[in-house]
Amino acid sequence: MIKKRIIPCLDVRDGIVVKGIQFKGLREIGDPVELAKRYNTLGADELVFLDISATDTGNALMLDVIRKTAKELFIPMTIGGGLKSSEDISAVLNAGADKVSLNSAALKNPSLINETSEKFGSQCICIAVDAKWVGAEQDWYCYTHGGKKKTDIKTLDWVKEVESRGAGELLITSMDYDGMQQGFDHVLLSKIKETVNIPVIASGGAGNAQHFADLFLDTDVSAGLAASIFHDEDVSIQEVKNLCQLKGVPMRHV
Amino acid sequence: MIAIVDYGLGNIANLSNALHYLGHDVIVTHDKKELNEADTIILPGVGHFKDAMNRLSELDLLPVLNELKDKKPFIGICLGMQLLFEKSEEGNVDGLSYLPGTVKKITGSLPVPHLGWNQLDAPLPSLQGDVYFIHSYKVHTEENIVATATYEEPVVAIVQKENLIGIQFHPEKSGNLGLQILNQAIKGGFNL
Numbered sequence: 177m178i179k180k181r182i183i184p185c186l187d188v189r190d191g192i193v194v195k196g197i198q199f200k201g202l203r204e205i206g207d208p209v210e211l212a213k214r215y216n217t218l219g220a221d222e223l224v225f226l227d228i229s230a231t232d233t234g235n236a237l238m239l240d241v242i243r244k245t246a247k248e249l250f251i252p253m254t255i256g257g258g259l260k261s262s263e264d265i266s267a268v269l270n271a272g273a274d275k276v277s278l279n280s281a282a283l284k285n286p287s288l289i290n291e292t293s294e295k296f297g298s299q300c301i302c303i304a305v306d307a308k309w310v311g312a313e314q315d316w317y318c319y320t321h322g323g324k325k326k327t328d329i330k331t332l333d334w335v336k337e338v339e340s341r342g343a344g345e346l347l348i349t350s351m352d353y354d355g356m357q358q359g360f361d362h363v364l365l366s367k368i369k370e371t372v373n374i375p376v377i378a379s380g381g382a383g384n385a386q387h388f389a390d391l392f393l394d395t396d397v398s399a400g401l402a403a404s405i406f407h408d409e410d411v412s413i414q415e416v417k418n419l420c421q422l423k424g425v426p427m428r429h430v
Numbered sequence: 431m432i433a434i435v436d437y438g439l440g441n442i443a444n445l446s447n448a449l450h451y452l453g454h455d456v457i458v459t460h461d462k463k464e465l466n467e468a469d470t471i472i473l474p475g476v477g478h479f480k481d482a483m484n485r486l487s488e489l490d491l492l493p494v495l496n497e498l499k500d501k502k503p504f505i506g507i508c509l510g511m512q513l514l515f516e517k518s519e520e521g522n523v524d525g526l527s528y529l530p531g532t533v534k535k536i537t538g539s540l541p542v543p544h545l546g547w548n549q550l551d552a553p554l555p556s557l558q559g560d561v562y563f564i565h566s567y568k569v570h571t572e573e574n575i576v577a578t579a580t581y582e583e584p585v586v587a588i589v590q591k592e593n594l595i596g597i598q599f600h601p602e603k604s605g606n607l608g609l610q611i612l613n614q615a616i617k618g619g620f621n622l
Contacts, residue, residue, distance in 0.1 A: 178540075178581060179547040179560055216605070221547055247447050252562060252603050272443045274603060297477045299543050299564045300441075344543055344564075375541045398546055428547040428560040430605060 179428040180392045180420065181221035181399035182413050183377060184406040186211060188257075189228045191237030208241045212249050215406075219413045219430045220251065224277070224347075224401060227257035239271045246272025256304055256347075265292050269300060277347050279304040280320040283327060283334070286341060293342030301345075302377075303338040307331040307364055308351040316364060323351040331364070332371050339372045346372065347401065350380040357383025360391045360400065369396045377401050385411050385419040392425040432616065433468030434458045435495070435510075437485040439477045445507065448602035452613050462494045470616050471498050475509030479533065479567070480521025482509055492526070499528050503593050505615050511589070511596030512569060520567050528594055531571025531586075538582040542566050548599075550587055552577035554620055557588070557611065561604035569598065576620045590619045 186193045186208060193208050212223055225245075227238040235258060242255060255268045256277030265276050282289050282303055293301045306319040308326070316331035335346055348368055350361035360381045368376055375398035378391055382402040391400050405411050417427040432449055434442050436458045449456045457464055465471060473495070475482050486492055498504060506514045515525045518533035525533070536542050547560040557577050569586040576588040579599075588611075589596040595615050601608035614620065 177549060178544070178563075179549075181546055246444055247451070250444075250448055250451070250602060250609060251605055252564075252600075269441050270443060272441075272447065274441070274444065274600075294478075296441075298566065299476065299545065345545060373541050375543070375545045398541065 177426050178398075179221070179426045181377070182219070182388065182416055182427075183222045183224055183399050183401040184215050184220050184413070185224040185226060185379070185401050185403040186407075187226050187228050187403065188238060188241060190231075190234040191241055194228070209244045209248065212245045212253075215413070216249055216251055217430075219417060219428075221428055222252040222254065222399070223249070224254045224256065226277075227255065229258070239267060242268060242271040242273055254302060256302075262288070262292055262295060265296065269296060273300075275300045275302050275345070277302040277304040279306065282338065283318060283320060283329060286337065289338055289341040289343055293344065298342050298344035301343050302347055303335075303343040303345070304347040304349070305331060305334060306349050306351050309364075316367075319351055323349075323354070332367060335368050335372050339374050343374060345375045345377065347377040347379060353381030354379070356381055357405065359383065359387040360395075362391065362394045365391070365395045365397050375399070383410075385416045388416045389420045389423040389425060392420060393423060431455045431457055431468045432470045432472060433465050434472045434474055435465070435491065436460045437482070437489055437491060439475050439482050439485055439509070441476060442474050445472065445474050445602045448609060448612060452609060454616065460489050460491060462491075465494055465498060468502070470503040470505065471495075473504070473506040473510035473513065475507070475513060477509060478520060479509065479512060479518040479525070480523045482513055483521075483523050483525065486513075486526075495526065499526075499594055501593075503595070503616060503618065505595045505597065507597045508565060508600060511598050512567060514589075514594065514596050515569055515571065518567065529571065529589060529591060529596070530573055531569050533567050533569055536566055536568050536581070536585075540582050544568070544581045544585060547604075548579040548581060548585075550577045550579055552588070552620075556614060557620070559607040561587070561599040561601065561608055561611070563587075563599045565598060569596070588620060590621055593619075595619050
């Protein structure tokens with residue numbers, strides 16, 4: 177039986193793992209290679225590195241991080257953040273990434289999904305979507321720039337489109353639930369699972385182990401992703417897996 | 431020396447990383463002489479079946495592979511395993527036909543691709559645990575099966591016929607168990 181995946185997400189800026197703390201900017205928390213290895217030992221099923229560097233130097237440092245991590249980490253690694261072209265994606269994959277996650281670039285140029293899924297294979301193209309409920313329109317819309325800019329694209333239309341264009345996976349972040357630590361957005365995630373038949377990674381809202389169990393019991397998503405609760409050690413991956421297993425959710429044990 | 435067949439398809443950096451980590455000497459090549467000199471041949475592959483067959487043919491690798499498959503450990507991984515079989519629905523083309531069986535799109539109610547950690551079903555104690563799969567097509571065969579997984583229906587996970595081995599999942603991305611399986615495959619395999 178296929179296992180539900182637990183995925184820590186690490187934000188990397190200029191080659192260092194940082195974590196966003198609301199209103200306080202960023203704080204360095206460590207060497208990406210060491211953190212990746214630690215998460216591997218702790219039972220992470222996959223790792224996501226989000227490159228939040230704003231400069232070319234920062235992006236080059238990211239490639240170095242990927243190369244170093246890939247030499248010592250033998251679980252899947254997804255890279256997102258700032259990938260704009262087929263060339264960017266190729267560089268990241270050649271450095272050792274297994275998948276890339278595309279967000280704004282895909283919204284801006286949807287044919288990039290066709291082009292890259294044909295070139296590199298659907299399995300390595302994950303489309304990240306920042307979704308937010310717009311009360312006035314009674315629907316979810318896609319946002320860009322870390323949730324700051326609204327687009328005119330409805331989330332459910334977009335996920336259907338990216339599936340038909342060849343994406344192999346979706347990473348859905350609920351902007352309404354992100355950072356609230358009150359649990360995942362089951363309504364949005366269930367709607368998305370009704371719309372597409374590619375695997376979905378849920379993100380936004382995890383505050384404790386029970387939230388992951390609820391997510392997997394309530395929806396058909398394939399994976400749950402979180403950042404701060406794992407980095408702050410509010411909850412351990414093992415704790416999440418033990419509770420999920422106890423509730424009947426199949427988990428991989430290392 | 432392990433030779434990874436370089437035919438321009440898929441990301442072989444990580445396979446190479448894993449083999450280095452296990453202490454093996456690795457060469458990534460499509461040079462016939464180098465392939466002939468290697469102790470073990472690994473045929474990797476990510477992407478489209480038809481593209482893969484076209485590339486192998488363009489590089490004139492079919493005769494040398496055909497010869498080597500009878501001579502030394504020969505391991506196909508992911509698409510590289512699928513290529514070992516007779517025919518694929520993906521592009522509707524013939525494969526290398528070293529093993530009996532065909533490759534078909536995964537169907538059913540579960541998401542495609544079959545992506546994630548899935549448990550191996552195998553009698554061998556060394557093959558107990560979860561490994562990382564990511565594929566949309568799967569092999570249909572009745573023979574040479576060493577391990578399967580279940581994704582609504584059975585998925586052929588490892589095959590072996592003498593020195594010829596196929597691994598559908600990514601051993602280089604399957605944690606410690608994956609590395610062990612990769613090493614076991616290189617050292618002769620699973621049922622000899």
